[in-house]
Amino acid sequence: MRLTRFIAPALASLIGAYSATTSAGQIDPDTPEGYLKLNRKIQCSLEDNSPQVFQWFGRAYARVPGERDKHLFNLDGMNIRQCVSVDDPERGKGYKMVSREIMLYLDPKTNEVLRTWENPWTDASNEVIHVANDPVNHTNYVRGRDGKDQTFNLEDINGKYFMRFEVPLFYTNPLAGDYQKYVGGTYHATEIFDFNGDTDVLLDADQNVAYPVISWVRIAQWLPWMEMGSRSGLLYFNAMGRKLENYEQLSDTMKKEIEANYPEYTAPPPVSDTRRNETSWTYMKKIIDQRAAEQ
Numbered sequence: 001m002r003l004t005r006f007i008a009p010a011l012a013s014l015i016g017a018y019s020a021t022t023s024a025g026q027i028d029p030d031t032p033e034g035y036l037k038l039n040r041k042i043q044c045s046l047e048d049n050s051p052q053v054f055q056w057f058g059r060a061y062a063r064v065p066g067e068r069d070k071h072l073f074n075l076d077g078m079n080i081r082q083c084v085s086v087d088d089p090e091r092g093k094g095y096k097m098v099s100r101e102i103m104l105y106l107d108p109k110t111n112e113v114l115r116t117w118e119n120p121w122t123d124a125s126n127e128v129i130h131v132a133n134d135p136v137n138h139t140n141y142v143r144g145r146d147g148k149d150q151t152f153n154l155e156d157i158n159g160k161y162f163m164r165f166e167v168p169l170f171y172t173n174p175l176a177g178d179y180q181k182y183v184g185g186t187y188h189a190t191e192i193f194d195f196n197g198d199t200d201v202l203l204d205a206d207q208n209v210a211y212p213v214i215s216w217v218r219i220a221q222w223l224p225w226m227e228m229g230s231r232s233g234l235l236y237f238n239a240m241g242r243k244l245e246n247y248e249q250l251s252d253t254m255k256k257e258i259e260a261n262y263p264e265y266t267a268p269p270p271v272s273d274t275r276r277n278e279t280s281w282t283y284m285k286k287i288i289d290q291r292a293a294e295q
Contacts, residue, residue, distance in 0.1 A: 119228075
């Protein structure tokens with residue numbers, strides 16, 4: 001799961017170079033500059049190098065033809081990020097977002113962090129590989145890839161704004177072999193994202209950060225560490241969360257796990273980060289390769 005990688009293409013940022021403020025002290029959503037500022041407030045902060053944290057909770061289910069759906073895991077996820085202003089000669093002012101994220105698979109009854117999982121289809125005891133994607137970065141600009149300026153489609157209901165979008169995914173699986181284009185081996189999934197929050201806070205030109213409530217749905221293939229091969233079936237995830245005011249608001253479960261196993265996740269990557277993005281599949285490939293090298 002790469003919660004931030006799929007949110008970021010729909011969002012953008014801009015600070016100060018253009019006037020996107022109305023006479024009433026609100027950001028104007030009908031201008032390209034306003035579009036970028038509003039999205040950046042949702043995504044990060046209008047202030048450069050200002051760490052922001054998201055957390056979400058949910059459940060994961062399996063669906064196999066001819067069987068009842070199974071509640072496999074509970075979910076506890078987080079993403080920590082920051083933004084910095086950038087400029088492009090063709091696409092104009094923009095921002096670079098740098099982040100890293102974790103999602104823990106929890107026992108559906110006890111909510112304890114799973115270390116092994118008893119696979120009900122193969123009877124194997126699988127080592128659980130939690131999501132630990134570092135980095136998850138993105139750059140966006142005042143103009144889209146088509147060169148056109150963008151405006152924010154503000155949908156307001158009783159003082160609350162709403163945003164929604166779907167991201168269909170279909171690309172070569174990083175674990176596929178050299179001949180997979182002949183026999184298959186693509187990653188096929190859909191991610192669905194929704195945001196909502198206070199419209200007054202979002203439009204307020206004097207506030208650098210908006211604190212949206214978020215929801216995330218994912219429909220995807222079996223996770224690689226489940227070692228399900230070509231068995232029929234799929235997974236679906238449903239989670240909700242929000243942007244937090246600070247790191248300390250993360251769940252105790254998440255903070256303990258970070259302290260024990262992911263100490264770098266207390267802060268986002270540096271804004272100078274140029275590494276390629278990580279996914280659950282590329283992360284798993286590194287683990288498989290490491291295991292093979294140690295044998």
